[in-house]
Amino acid sequence: MGLTATYNLVHDSECRDEDTVELRLIHEDVDKAIIEAYGWRDLLDGPGQTPVVNPTYKTFPLDHGFHETDQGTRYTIGLLARTEIIDRLRQLNHQAYADEVHLGQHKGVTEKKAREKHPDLPPPSPEIIRKRKEELAARGGSDFSEGAEGALF
Structure with a gap:
């Protein structure tokens, strides 16, 4: 199975295959590690638990799940967190x-x-x-x- 077929399964909300679910969890871990590397712990903790490093930042949960994107339904972080991360970058x-x-x-x-x-x-x-x-x-x-x-x- 190639990458396209694999990721079609990752983004398919009906797919509950054990390996596919594990790959989704790995992506969550990678996302969290990247957020941690940038020092943006406020996005990992509950709102108000960790102060933001910049007063212009807003805090949103990553909200991993199946979300609509320009490419269709994808297993990714939520729109609010995605937008905030892009703004910070x-x-x-x-x-x-x-x-x-x-x-x-x-x-x-x-x-x-x-x-x-x-x-x-x-x-x-x-x-x-x-x-x-x-x-x-x-x-x-x-x-x-x-x-x-x-x-x-």
């Missing part, structure tokens, strides 16, 4: 981009240009600001580039 992505721009890792993109294109871009993280200052100190000088922390021009 988007925030992490935006923060990573802001940090990379601050460190000069995007050729030709200054912080000013990045903010013009993405007005809601978060500020660089404190760790990245510290890292940039350490890099500048190690080089024995200032950063004369436009928009940099402590720039002269």
Whole structure:
């Protein structure tokens, strides 16, 4: 049996085959391990048991089960949790981009240009600001580039 046939059974709510049920449980364990790795325990615990790490986050149970998706019925996490996870990943992505721009890792993109294109871009993280200052100190000088922390021009 190939992967397509196997996953057709995983997503079939009528299938109660022991191996298929076990595969669903494995997927739940993988989902939970990933959530744990991101430090989002609030999604694993009951509402209010674990404080959220970011005040903009909302807490929803993962709600594993058979849910309607754009691909049809799938055995997956619920829509509210799925949406929250995507929002959190988007925030992490935006923060990573802001940090990379601050460190000069995007050729030709200054912080000013990045903010013009993405007005809601978060500020660089404190760790990245510290890292940039350490890099500048190690080089024995200032950063004369436009928009940099402590720039002269």
